Amino acid sequence: MSDLIDxxxxxxxxxxxxxxxxxxxxxxxxxxAIKLWVDFGKEIGERKSSAQITKHYTPEALIxxxxxxxxxxxxxxxGKFMSEILVLGVPxxxxxxxxxxxxxxxxxxxxxx
Numbered sequence: 026m027s028d029l030i031d032x033x034x035x036x037x038x039x040x041x042x043x044x045x046x047x048x049x050x051x052x053x054x055x056x057x058a059i060k061l062w063v064d065f066g067k068e069i070g071e072r073k074s075s076a077q078i079t080k081h082y083t084p085e086a087l088i089x090x091x092x093x094x095x096x097x098x099x100x101x102x103x104g105k106f107m108s109e110i111l112v113l114g115v116p117x118x119x120x121x122x123x124x125x126x127x128x129x130x131x132x133x134x135x136x137x138x
Contacts, residue, residue: 039097040113040137041065042127043072048084051075053104059084060106061092066134069096072110075103080121093125093137 047062057079064071074094095111102108114122127135 045087048087
């Protein structure tokens with residue numbers, strides 16, 4: 026278990042829901058990955074990320090999928106691709122990433138709280 030934090034620390038992490046609008050293979054990545062473009066609605070707009078999710082997902086199957094992501098980390102260079110968000114997932118039994126998604130349809134840009 027991690028160190029305990031207070032609620033104000035938790036609120037510093039801005040986790041939002043968005044829809045994948047574009048996805049492409051990223052063969053140049055060190056580990057197999059997919060480039061994602063995610064729409065978070067009017068307030069945040071479209072942001073991009075590289076995600077190591079090739080075990081369970083194909084680029085085609087991701088279009089329109091709702092995902093959860095941290096939107097207030099600084100951009101990070103992943104090879105030749107600039108990642109602007111951290112798409113969230115949890116490992117399965119084999120350590121492969123399974124994306125976190127809402128179980129009901131919710132508007133893009135909704136904040137986790």
